[in-house]
Amino acid sequence: MARITGTYFRVSDFSNLHAFYADLLGMSVVRKDDDSIVFSFDPSQNSLVFQKADVAPYYAGPHDFYWKIGITLKNLDQAVSYLRGKGVLVSDPYQFRDIGYMTKLTDPKGFHIELLQQGFEGNEQMPELNPTARGHAIADQAILAHITLRVSDLVAARDYFENKLGMRLMSVQPVSDRGFCLYFYSWNNEALPDPDLKAVANREWLWRRPYSLIELQHWEDPAVQIAQTLMDQAGFDGFSFLGRSHGECKVSLGELSTALVP
Template structure:
């Protein structure tokens, strides 16, 4: 089965940015022929950093929005990053989506930290303060924006991805759709079931999250160079059309 294996970003200084992800977010980093590859051990996606970009100022109309890092203890991660001097939003329960906080990397790309469990539901003693982000982190989501969910749906289905969750956020004017290369069976067959959401945040693989804003015409971020899909024979393709 194919897998969502990475996201390509063109950045100002790949080596310096790779060190941020390694030192503060606990990722491994290795130099490649055209830049740096950073990520966690496992089957989740990596971030492929290549030169040629510039410092980035995000906008709500950008095609590429963020990576989401799922982890057991967001409060512990927040405390670590705040102590290191990073500007991190205070953890909060966002609607019935998840318990989360946000920051940006040194070049302006957005990062969401999303806890496996909702606020107040985390088991006691979870997380290791001696590990970056408390340990157990993975890249859970790569998030793109779309103004045409039917076109995005066709693109995902053509790639062989399955829809796992639909999460309306009507008071903010958008709906979230989560797609993945997987045969996993949902705990509840209703795509909008809230009971599926903590299950989703614990998956070992990365999902493609589509934020649909009806009528939006997304603009392409200067540094966003596409998602990377690895085939069964370890061949990689870069997809820009979703």
């Protein structure tokens, strides 16, 4: 089955990335050379690939095309307690509607990370030791689970992910009073707990999937202008996936922007 294998970022240097992703979050360093450093919880799934470039610092905006990565956890309160013990600024976790129990933090380069419990508030699990456990409070319970992009043209977005990339829409999560709806894509053909894509019953199940999903935040107001990341600024630079028959493919930021940003 096809799967996402890499999430790419342009950065000016690698300062503090090892301390954050390897030491603090417990990711393994999959590869490191003069031009790139790669981190992952599970190298057989998605990795974070930071590539050195001559770029200005990253500054996130509320309607940027790229928003965040998501990491799902068995026990969010336990993870937050650990992070605060290390001096990391983390807001109090909260149950966001019938979507998930979550909080957010920022990495040393300004990239946003959502921490999302695999069960709703009160449905935490105790991380289980397994043969690959590293004795780390985050890594032993975490999945690199989401790449979140903002779009305003839903027709173009669905055509691209469903017809161009052959991905499957797995969940639709309306947040109508906030002006957006969330759409989650993967290549997996697992049967959903409930065939209704809007069913709340699917959501905790979705957060426990061991592979990464593309999350689209569709802004329903046509007046919302989605901003592209400038190529001379640090930022998201696309993703790679292992296809069914064509090996590993890279989807560049340029291709995504052309297809999805009006």
